[in-house]
Amino acid sequence: MKGNPEMMPGTLDLLVLRTLALEPQHGWAVARRIQQMSGAALHIPQGSLYPALYRLERRGWIKGEWRESETGRQARFYTLTGAGRRHLEREREQWRRFSAAVNLIVEGGEA
Numbered sequence: 001m002k003g004n005p006e007m008m009p010g011t012l013d014l015l016v017l018r019t020l021a022l023e024p025q026h027g028w029a030v031a032r033r034i035q036q037m038s039g040a041a042l043h044i045p046q047g048s049l050y051p052a053l054y055r056l057e058r059r060g061w062i063k064g065e066w067r068e069s070e071t072g073r074q075a076r077f078y079t080l081t082g083a084g085r086r087h088l089e090r091e092r093e094q095w096r097r098f099s100a101a102v103n104l105i106v107e108g109g110e111a
Contacts, residue, residue, distance in 0.1 A: 012044065012052050014095060017080060017088040020062055026075035027053055053078060061087050 019025065019033045030053070031044045056062045061084030069075040080088070 010091070012048060013056060014088070014091045015042075015044075016049070016052055016056060017061060017084055017091070020078055020080045021085065021088055024077045024079040026067075026069055026077050028075075030078070056084070059087075060084070 015034050016030055019030050019037070022033070025033065027046070027049055031046070031049050034042055034044055053062065053064070057064050057078070061081060062078045063081050064076045064078045066074050067077045069077075
């Protein structure tokens with residue numbers, strides 16, 4: 001991820017699940033949406049994105065199906081499953097607790 005802030009393990013899965021919670025999307029659209037939502041701070045290369053999509057599908061958190069894209073080409077569209085939605089909510093809560101704890105240290109004053 002050249003030029004990107006380094007991601008913690010599991011962060012990409014969280015970003016993909018959150019993006020798919022908005023609407024079903026194909027892989028390229030997922031990467032584009034993450035980039036847009038991050039204010040262009042994050043760029044997810046295909047070599048990271050597609051293994052994450054396959055992993056999430058194997059775990060039953062997303063479901064893929066072939067459909068026609070906006071360009072008329074066939075693309076695999078991914079949808080968040082019920083199990084994926086529940087996992088996303090657990091992960092979001094863990095993220096909130098983790099980031100709040102880190103912010104206490106990073107933004108806090110000296111002891």
